[in-house]
Amino acid sequence: MFAVDLRPLLPALIVAVTALVVLLAQAFTPKGSRSPSMGLTATGLAGALLLSLTMAADARYGRGASTGGTYVADDFALFFHVLLIGLALMATLLSPAYYRENGGERGEYYTLMLFSLVGMLGLVSTTEMISMFVALEIMSVALYALAGTRRDQIESQESALKYFVTGAFASAFLLFGMALLYGLSGSTQLARVARGVAEAGPEQLPLAVLGCGMLIVGFGFKVASVPFHMWTPDVYEGAPTTVTALMAAGVKAAAFGGFLRVFLGSLSGRLPDGTYFSAEWIPALAALAAITMVIGNLGALAQSNLKRMLAFSSVAHAGYLMSGMVGQSEAAGQAVLFYLVAYGAVNMGTFGLLASLSKGGREPLSLQDVAGLGERRPALAAALTVFLISLTGVPISAGFVGKFYLFGAAVNAGYTSLAIVGVLMSVVSAFYYLRVVVAMYMREGEGEDAWAVPEASARLSLLVAVVVTLGLGVWPAPVLDLARAAALAL
Amino acid sequence: MTGSLVQHAVLLSVVLFTLGALGVFLRRNVITIFMCIELMLNAVNLAFVAFSRSLGTFDGQVLVFFVMTVAAAEAAVGLAIVIALHRHRDTLDVDAFNLLKW
Numbered sequence: 001m002f003a004v005d006l007r008p009l010l011p012a013l014i015v016a017v018t019a020l021v022v023l024l025a026q027a028f029t030p031k032g033s034r035s036p037s038m039g040l041t042a043t044g045l046a047g048a049l050l051l052s053l054t055m056a057a058d059a060r061y062g063r064g065a066s067t068g069g070t071y072v073a074d075d076f077a078l079f080f081h082v083l084l085i086g087l088a089l090m091a092t093l094l095s096p097a098y099y100r101e102n103g104g105e106r107g108e109y110y111t112l113m114l115f116s117l118v119g120m121l122g123l124v125s126t127t128e129m130i131s132m133f134v135a136l137e138i139m140s141v142a143l144y145a146l147a148g149t150r151r152d153q154i155e156s157q158e159s160a161l162k163y164f165v166t167g168a169f170a171s172a173f174l175l176f177g178m179a180l181l182y183g184l185s186g187s188t189q190l191a192r193v194a195r196g197v198a199e200a201g202p203e204q205l206p207l208a209v210l211g212c213g214m215l216i217v218g219f220g221f222k223v224a225s226v227p228f229h230m231w232t233p234d235v236y237e238g239a240p241t242t243v244t245a246l247m248a249a250g251v252k253a254a255a256f257g258g259f260l261r262v263f264l265g266s267l268s269g270r271l272p273d274g275t276y277f278s279a280e281w282i283p284a285l286a287a288l289a290a291i292t293m294v295i296g297n298l299g300a301l302a303q304s305n306l307k308r309m310l311a312f313s314s315v316a317h318a319g320y321l322m323s324g325m326v327g328q329s330e331a332a333g334q335a336v337l338f339y340l341v342a343y344g345a346v347n348m349g350t351f352g353l354l355a356s357l358s359k360g361g362r363e364p365l366s367l368q369d370v371a372g373l374g375e376r377r378p379a380l381a382a383a384l385t386v387f388l389i390s391l392t393g394v395p396i397s398a399g400f401v402g403k404f405y406l407f408g409a410a411v412n413a414g415y416t417s418l419a420i421v422g423v424l425m426s427v428v429s430a431f432y433y434l435r436v437v438v439a440m441y442m443r444e445g446e447g448e449d450a451w452a453v454p455e456a457s458a459r460l461s462l463l464v465a466v467v468v469t470l471g472l473g474v475w476p477a478p479v480l481d482l483a484r485a486a487a488l489a490l
Numbered sequence: 491m492t493g494s495l496v497q498h499a500v501l502l503s504v505v506l507f508t509l510g511a512l513g514v515f516l517r518r519n520v521i522t523i524f525m526c527i528e529l530m531l532n533a534v535n536l537a538f539v540a541f542s543r544s545l546g547t548f549d550g551q552v553l554v555f556f557v558m559t560v561a562a563a564e565a566a567v568g569l570a571i572v573i574a575l576h577r578h579r580d581t582l583d584v585d586a587f588n589l590l591k592w
Contacts (some may be wrong), residue, residue: 133557141564152576154579163588165523166573176530182550182553188549
């Protein structure tokens, strides 16, 4: 009998069903009362998180299972499942207060967020190019709409349009790369593509290299690496802050998940002449990583808007992550995965904190807006300080451990210059991150207190971010081990 | 015979893809830019079908169906965004959408 193992799909299915329930619950809520969208979303996500953790615990519960060879629940996929569902849960807890202050809380918001999460989960779990494309699009199309959820605000609409045009453009490149690899190998299965590339003769190699290049362009857009980063500052600034948090933390992680699976997992095989195929794209990736770190950090220096500054910082971090990827080994995969956890928690915390301070449609966006925070909201100021020092990469924070491993991986692969650029640029980054800390503690706030008091759910989410950031900085070993196991599964 | 047909089809798809990509950069009307992206996607479809024929496997043809479906979904969301933006600003010229920049 031909039986299909559907266990790997279960967490994504739970998330998708939750999305539909949230939508229906809204339709059946009587006029005048509020639909329990946030509660339902949080419950569904908690269930999916619990299930992913259970699956990761033992092979009996589906660890290592595969749905027809196209959708797997290996350690790599489950690592990302826990990370991505956790991040979505944090974003959900941060959302209600933000939307109450800024108007427009609707059930669709949660539904779209959940659909986007389904795409992210698919992107990191699939080992086949059709599913990978569909998953990427599920993630992206939901996000285009999410970026424009504040319909009254023209900035939000403009950011949705820019995200949509650049995102669709990038998808076309990704797809063309897939077409070339398919033409070369005759299959859309990544494992067969890997074999096809490894057996490619000299006359077919250009096709493989071109396909690879197109895929790098496509993924480069999604992870926001220079020169495909133009959309990032505009979209991060215009989108509602909680959506920006999800984009910066979740989408980046999922896109890197797909990037790693395709490139480290499939496109680094040994060619007939004994050289490795990865030698064809590693130098290009290293060059991209270097300019991404430089332009991201210099761009951030010039910003006065905090969301824009963090957007350029997100570009810079794509550079750090790519410089880790250049290492190609399991240690490199481990470094990237660990850093994605650290970076995800920190970014969710930073954007979430800005979102939960917004009051009456006004968000703290400039340095002047956070001046005096240290005196009037000491706990929040301390949390923001923790996030910013982690982004800089100061010891005892997760960012330091993460960067240490990333640059270590680059050095081991012989790209010492890349690590030097990374460290120098981290020093530059201290200037614009610490400028915010200085404004919080050293500058007097003007006029009256214009910040909201974050409610309990938002505080819980921020607390988790702080605990993860400091916890991984002080005791990184457990997550490093998990990241290593996940990287080995590639 | 089939070999050269496939080569021609792939060449045509590369030309169409390049035209679409250039259009995205050179055109200023949002709808036209969107049509250029559709052109790129359909160029890819052509490549998939051509490869599928030459290789004798059906994966490529199946993928084309998915691409068309996804492109339709994308068009629905994209056009909705364009309409929402048009309500704020009575133009479809991308140069007019310049609130967000440094």
